[in-house]
Amino acid sequence: MSDTLLSVRDFTVVYDVDPPVRAVRNVSLDVRRGEILGLAGESGCGKTTLAYGVQRLLKAPAVITSGSVVFHDASGEDIDVNRLDADEMRRFRWDKISMVFQGAMNSLNPVATIGSQLEDVFEVHRLTLTRAQRRAAVVELLEIVKVGAQRSRSYPHELSGGMRQRVMIAMALALRPQLMVMDEPTTALDVLVQREILRQISALRHEFGFSVIFITHDLPLLLEISDRIAIMRNGEIVELDTAERIWTDPQDEYTKTLLSSFPRLTAQKGMVRR
Numbered sequence: 001m002s003d004t005l006l007s008v009r010d011f012t013v014v015y016d017v018d019p020p021v022r023a024v025r026n027v028s029l030d031v032r033r034g035e036i037l038g039l040a041g042e043s044g045c046g047k048t049t050l051a052y053g054v055q056r057l058l059k060a061p062a063v064i065t066s067g068s069v070v071f072h073d074a075s076g077e078d079i080d081v082n083r084l085d086a087d088e089m090r091r092f093r094w095d096k097i098s099m100v101f102q103g104a105m106n107s108l109n110p111v112a113t114i115g116s117q118l119e120d121v122f123e124v125h126r127l128t129l130t131r132a133q134r135r136a137a138v139v140e141l142l143e144i145v146k147v148g149a150q151r152s153r154s155y156p157h158e159l160s161g162g163m164r165q166r167v168m169i170a171m172a173l174a175l176r177p178q179l180m181v182m183d184e185p186t187t188a189l190d191v192l193v194q195r196e197i198l199r200q201i202s203a204l205r206h207e208f209g210f211s212v213i214f215i216t217h218d219l220p221l222l223l224e225i226s227d228r229i230a231i232m233r234n235g236e237i238v239e240l241d242t243a244e245r246i247w248t249d250p251q252d253e254y255t256k257t258l259l260s261s262f263p264r265l266t267a268q269k270g271m272v273r274r
C-alpha cells in the first residue's frame with residue numbers, strides 16, 4: 001500500500017468575479033496515510049477553497065482551472081477524483097473522505113435525537129445493515145467519541161457545544177473514511193474543551209489509521225497537533241514541512257513572520273501529544 005493517500009497536483013481555483021480572484025494557485029501536495037496535515041495561513045489565503053476544491057465541494061463562481069487530485073485507496077485502487085460523476089462523487093465523499101465544518105455542531109437537527117441522526121447516516125449509506133446493527137453502530141460511535149451511549153436519546157440542545165461537536169466527529173467517523181477534513185473544528189469552543197477534542201482526534205487517527213487535513217489560522221495549535229504543516233499565502237503553499245522543522249527551523253520568510261505573530265509560541269509547549 002502506498003504511503004501517500006491523496007496526491008494534489010498543480011491545483012488552481014479561480015473565483016470568476018470581477019476582477020477574478022485566484023484563490024488557490026498551482027498547489028501541489030501529498031497527504032500521507034495516517035498523518036495530520038495542518039493547513040495554516042491568514043484569513044483569505046485560500047485554505048478553505050483548497051480543502052473544498054479537492055473534494056469538488058465548491059460552487060459557482062468558483063472554477064477549478066487546473067490540476068489533478070488522486071486518491072490512493074486502501075484497496076490499492078487509484079481514484080482520479082476529476083473523473084467521478086455526481087453519484088460516484090457523493091458516495092466517495094462519505095465513504096472515503098468526510099468533513100467536519102466550523103460550527104458544525106449547530107447544523108444538527110434540533111428536533112431529532114442525536115442517536116437517530118447518527119442512525120440516518122447508516123440508513124442512507126449502509127443499506128445492508130439491520131436496524132439492530134445500526135443501533136449497535138451508533139452506540140459504538142458515541143462511546144468512541146466519549147459522548148456516551150446513554151446520550152443517544154438526547155436532543156442537540158441538551159448537550160454542550162463540545163459534546164455536539166463530538167457528535168459531529170462521530171458522524172464523520174461513521175463510515176470509517178480514510179481522510180477527514182476538519183475546517184476550524186474547535187474554534188467556537190473554549191480552550192480546555194478544544195484541547196480535549198484535539199487530543200481525542202489524534203488518538204482516534206492512531207486507532208483507526210485515517211489521515212486528517214486540519215485547517216486553522218491558529219498556528220500554535222497546529223504545531224501541537226500536526227505531523228506536517230503546509231503554510232499558505234495568497235493561494236500558494238510557501239512551505240511544507242514537519243511541525244518540528246516549521247517551528248525550529250522555518251525556511252520561508254513568511255513562515256517566520258507568521259510564527260513571530262504568535263507570542264504564546266515563546267511560552268511552554270502545549271498539552272496535546274501527537
Ligand SMILES: Nc1ncnc2c1ncn2[C@@H]1O[C@H](COP(=O)(O)OP(=O)(O)OP(=O)(O)O)[C@@H](O)[C@H]1O
Pocket residue numbers: 015017021023041042043044045046047048049050060061062217
Ligand atoms: N464566493 C466567492 N467569491 C469571490 N471570492 C471569494 C469567494 N469565496 C472566497 N473568495 C476569496 O478567495 C480567497 C480565499 O478564500 P478562502 O475562504 O479560501 O480563504 P481562507 O484561508 O479559508 O480564509 P478563512 O480563514 O477566513 O476562512 C479570498 O480572497 C476570498 O475573498
